[in-house]
Amino acid sequence: MTTQQDQHLDLWAGTEAVLFDLDGVLTPTATVHELAWRRLFEGYLDEVGAGPAYEDGDYFDHIDGKPRFDGVRDFLASRGIVLPEGPLDDSPENASVHGLGNRKNRIFTSIIENEGVEPFAGSVRFIAEAKSRGLRVAIVSSSRNAPAVLRAAGLADEFGVVVDGAAAAAEGLPGKPDPATYERAAELLGTPASACVVIEDAVSGVQAGAAGGFRAVVGIDRGAGRGALLEAGATVVVQDLDELL
Numbered sequence: 105m106t107t108q109q110d111q112h113l114d115l116w117a118g119t120e121a122v123l124f125d126l127d128g129v130l131t132p133t134a135t136v137h138e139l140a141w142r143r144l145f146e147g148y149l150d151e152v153g154a155g156p157a158y159e160d161g162d163y164f165d166h167i168d169g170k171p172r173f174d175g176v177r178d179f180l181a182s183r184g185i186v187l188p189e190g191p192l193d194d195s196p197e198n199a200s201v202h203g204l205g206n207r208k209n210r211i212f213t214s215i216i217e218n219e220g221v222e223p224f225a226g227s228v229r230f231i232a233e234a235k236s237r238g239l240r241v242a243i244v245s246s247s248r249n250a251p252a253v254l255r256a257a258g259l260a261d262e263f264g265v266v267v268d269g270a271a272a273a274a275e276g277l278p279g280k281p282d283p284a285t286y287e288r289a290a291e292l293l294g295t296p297a298s299a300c301v302v303i304e305d306a307v308s309g310v311q312a313g314a315a316g317g318f319r320a321v322v323g324i325d326r327g328a329g330r331g332a333l334l335e336a337g338a339t340v341v342v343q344d345l346d347e348l349l
């Protein structure tokens with residue numbers, strides 16, 4: 105149980121930019137990631153006969169919000185399994201960190217292609233409100249699929265700055281919970297961290313925002329749990345961005 109409480113937040117006063125996580129914040133794709141990870145690890149644990157079985161909590165405890173291959177490593181570590189890294193483009197059939205990550209990605213992209221992506225209506229309204237107030241906006245996502253998800257959701261033209269998993273890897277930036285990707289987005293927008301608000305749904309992402317000295321971190325509880333997000337350093341926790349309009 106958390107002892108943390110929401111703090112007072114006057115959202116618009118003193119805010120010059122909003123840095124949005126993508127999956128679970130603007131689009132319901134966090135649940136698609138969650139499902140793809142479940143299918144991957146249920147299949148893998150079954151294949152190698154390792155236990156304990158994959159559970160819902162595993163996603164939030166070891167994977168949520170982190171870059172793809174960190175998610176593979178951290179989940180396997182929870183079961184005491186260490187696999188070779190393999191090459192970045194390792195075959196999804198191979199039992200390596202990159203092979204398993206690529207296997208998960210094959211599952212994720214096939215779900216997105218079949219089902220499409222509809223953004224959260226409250227988040228679309230929030231982006232419009234922020235822009236109408238003259239605020240700068242950026243995406244900071246651990247996902248290498250962020251540009252494709254933004255396109256599928258019809259949001260690609262809204263953001264001039266997108267720091268995604270591929271950009272972070274190319275620049276050698278550590279992933280969430282490290283604040284480096286958020287700091288890079290603030291730098292690209294030309295806005296000091298103290299004037300940026302971070303919006304996140306994952307514990308690792310809230311930790312990244314809290315560690316970066318940003319003006320505020322808004323947590324959206326899409327399953328991680330209100331207490332866990334406050335404990336991780338969220339200034340306030342909401343169920344939907346509509347609540348802040």
Ligand SMILES: O=P(O)(O)OC[C@H]1O[C@@H](O)[C@H](O)[C@@H](O)[C@@H]1O
Nearest residue numbers: 127137168169172246247248249
């Ligand atoms: O495998 P991808 O698309 O590069 O993304 C990895 C991660 O991307 C994040 O945005 C999700 O919140 C994670 O839970 C996910 O595992």
